[in-house]
Amino acid sequence: MKIGLVGLGLIGGSMGLDLRNYGFEVLGVSRKQKTCQQALDLGAVDEASTDLSLLKSVDLIYICTPINTITPILKQLIPHLQPQTIVTDVGSVKKPVVEECSHLWSNFVGGHPMAGKAEQGIEAAQKGLFIKAAYVLTPTSTTPQLAIDSVGEIATILGCQLSICSPETHDRAVAWISHLPAMVSASLIAACMEELDPSVLQLAQNLASSGFRDTSRVGGGNPELGEMMARYNSSQLLNALCQYRQSLDTIIKFIQQEDWCSLQEFLQATQDARSNFL
Numbered sequence: 001m002k003i004g005l006v007g008l009g010l011i012g013g014s015m016g017l018d019l020r021n022y023g024f025e026v027l028g029v030s031r032k033q034k035t036c037q038q039a040l041d042l043g044a045v046d047e048a049s050t051d052l053s054l055l056k057s058v059d060l061i062y063i064c065t066p067i068n069t070i071t072p073i074l075k076q077l078i079p080h081l082q083p084q085t086i087v088t089d090v091g092s093v094k095k096p097v098v099e100e101c102s103h104l105w106s107n108f109v110g111g112h113p114m115a116g117k118a119e120q121g122i123e124a125a126q127k128g129l130f131i132k133a134a135y136v137l138t139p140t141s142t143t144p145q146l147a148i149d150s151v152g153e154i155a156t157i158l159g160c161q162l163s164i165c166s167p168e169t170h171d172r173a174v175a176w177i178s179h180l181p182a183m184v185s186a187s188l189i190a191a192c193m194e195e196l197d198p199s200v201l202q203l204a205q206n207l208a209s210s211g212f213r214d215t216s217r218v219g220g221g222n223p224e225l226g227e228m229m230a231r232y233n234s235s236q237l238l239n240a241l242c243q244y245r246q247s248l249d250t251i252i253k254f255i256q257q258e259d260w261c262s263l264q265e266f267l268q269a270t271q272d273a274r275s276n277f278l
């Protein structure tokens, strides 16, 4: 099977490395010639170009570019596609992307591998990034079964756990476990930077260890991606942020009132609940 990748960054590059490893022929298109060359050097693609016509003979295409570019890229791709070519994307928000892309290309199925890291670009691409990760497909009532099955089968080959839901349900669920944590983690770093005494701030920076590393990781990630998540999933993210603010207010109230018993019960409930997420 011949697979096309558009966008050879963290996700596209990582996908190329694994797909080639599993015996697929991979053709990649990226915006910059330099990125194409890096992808070739890394072994993430068999051929690379800045020209979408490279993908005219592939069976399946993954669009792995920033969320706001997915629909425009599909529009530019269409003149080069065979009628049976399946197109999917890896964007972190599904409803607006799926609505537009399904309309443009009937053989489109939205997808989202739930794997990533703070770094971006082809330099950050790594083998095995998707192993044990969830891979969500978000078909609509008109998505062809063959498209769902083909993308699902490859997700399984990549070592992912497949999940299928509507684009709306996906966006609501990832607001809680991906988009909210990105904003919370960024707020944590921003709050620490508000320390007024430079020597205390310096000491805090020197003392920061695994706890801070874990809780600040997603807030220190790709700012463009964070902005796109917020822009394209704003209502679900705002809902999650407002609920989070209420949780913070609850904690503040317990501490102000020295209600240690309630605080401990709250923390016991969160300790118990955490394992349901991971």
Ligand code: NAP
Pocket: 006, 007, 008, 009, 010, 011, 012, 029, 030, 031, 032, 033, 035, 036, 064, 065, 066, 067, 069, 073, 090, 091, 092, 093, 112, 113, 114, 115, 116, 117, 119, 120, 121, 122, 222, 225
């Ligand atoms: P990234 O590392 O910044 O890579 C995006 C790549 O897209 C860049 O290398 C860029 O290539 C290319 N690109 C940008 N505009 C383009 C265009 N108009 N035409 C062709 N190529 C273009 O970003 P990423 O983290 O891989 O994210 C890509 C997608 O994956 C996003 O939709 C994101 O929502 C989704 N996603 C991200 C994560 C994550 O944690 N990072 C996880 C799951 C899904 P050049 O270098 O050639 O400019």
